[in-house]
Amino acid sequence: MTDDLTLSHGPALKNRFVLAPLTNLQSHPDGRLSDAEFNWLTKRAAGGFGLTMTCAATVQHAGIGFSGQLGIYHDDHLDGLTRLAAAINAHGSHSVVQLHHAGMRSPVALTGRAPQCPSDDAETGAKAMSADEVRQSIDAFVAAARRADRAGFAGVELHAAHGYLLCEFLSPAINRREDAYGGPLEQRSRILFELIDGVRAACRSGFSLGVRLSPERFGMEIGEVRSVAQQLLRDTRLDYLDLSLWDCFKEPEDPAFKGRSLLAWFTDLERTTVRLGAAGKIMTGADVARALAAGLDFVVVGRAGILHHDFPRRVAANPDFEPTPLPVSPEYLAAEGLSPTFVTYMRNWKGFVTEVATPQPV
Numbered sequence: 001m002t003d004d005l006t007l008s009h010g011p012a013l014k015n016r017f018v019l020a021p022l023t024n025l026q027s028h029p030d031g032r033l034s035d036a037e038f039n040w041l042t043k044r045a046a047g048g049f050g051l052t053m054t055c056a057a058t059v060q061h062a063g064i065g066f067s068g069q070l071g072i073y074h075d076d077h078l079d080g081l082t083r084l085a086a087a088i089n090a091h092g093s094h095s096v097v098q099l100h101h102a103g104m105r106s107p108v109a110l111t112g113r114a115p116q117c118p119s120d121d122a123e124t125g126a127k128a129m130s131a132d133e134v135r136q137s138i139d140a141f142v143a144a145a146r147r148a149d150r151a152g153f154a155g156v157e158l159h160a161a162h163g164y165l166l167c168e169f170l171s172p173a174i175n176r177r178e179d180a181y182g183g184p185l186e187q188r189s190r191i192l193f194e195l196i197d198g199v200r201a202a203c204r205s206g207f208s209l210g211v212r213l214s215p216e217r218f219g220m221e222i223g224e225v226r227s228v229a230q231q232l233l234r235d236t237r238l239d240y241l242d243l244s245l246w247d248c249f250k251e252p253e254d255p256a257f258k259g260r261s262l263l264a265w266f267t268d269l270e271r272t273t274v275r276l277g278a279a280g281k282i283m284t285g286a287d288v289a290r291a292l293a294a295g296l297d298f299v300v301v302g303r304a305g306i307l308h309h310d311f312p313r314r315v316a317a318n319p320d321f322e323p324t325p326l327p328v329s330p331e332y333l334a335a336e337g338l339s340p341t342f343v344t345y346m347r348n349w350k351g352f353v354t355e356v357a358t359p360q361p362v
Helices: 035-046 075-090 131-151 165-170 190-202 222-233 285-293 303-307 311-317 330-335 340-346
Strands: 017-019 051-058 094-100 155-160 208-213 240-244 275-279 298-301
Touching: 017 311, 035 051, 035 075, 035 340, 075 094, 075 131, 094 131, 094 208, 131 155, 131 190, 155 165, 155 190, 165 190, 165 222, 190 208, 208 222, 222 240, 240 298, 285 298, 285 311, 298 303, 303 311, 330 340
Parallel strands: 017 051, 017 298, 051 094, 094 155, 155 208, 208 240, 240 275, 275 298
Antiparallel strands: none
16 A cells, blocks of 8 residues: 555556545635645645545536635636645645536536536526537636646546536436437547547646546446446546545445445456546545455545545554544644634534544644
């Protein structure tokens, strides 16, 4: 877990620990990087993560998903992004921006318009995108990748999970288009592979590129996600596939895929040079070892990285390391680099934050 992990493009990861792209609401209202966001991320880079990834950064104003979201849709964002990339890189961590469009999950209050979606969605009020709007979003993702490259980041990740825009195109339940971007899986996944083409053409050759997928919820079908994952794992233009599983070790919800872990349905796929990682309840040193032994090349750490900015170093020093018990106090989280805004957001995670003081990190 502490050995280097080489990628086809860009610098190697110094270890197998990746910081998950965590929503935190800390950026300025116009998408510019805040000091709070800078401090949160650079503290994790300093804490030993081999790859430090931003929260989901919106590629279009129309695709904003939550207040305080980091933006990468305008050159006004470049100063903060450049400062962040330089600081993460200085700690020897592979710096990545996750590129995101919230699709039908974009609040009208933040965007000033009806949400965009592959097809009309009555529940959210989202409107089907025209062919021109699809092209505009593709161009926006590519322009954002180019902006991340200009800012000095080592790479980007395409967020195609969690029911956001790219995931919506993949979902047979959400995407009912009848043009080149709808219908069979090959056409529903077209936008993702066109983005891979576009990013590779727009950015330098030594720029890493990853994709995040989630195989459950939001109308996703495990068999289809396996097919897309297999295609990605054979695509040498890509550097890594990041699976968001919510729980790496559970069985799938779909009865047709019971009998083995959700993770096992992906670790058995054929790989070329594309690395495979996953997130989902990897909290302890034992969890890290178990996930890597199951066939992952790297682990994606969320909650444990919130609790311990130096989680990679702690696990390297003690393979049996377990994080501090939950709940923790706001003071504890502040000492771990979370702003008051981030701490307030963490109260949405049941049982994570308490008002009762707990020991400070050592």
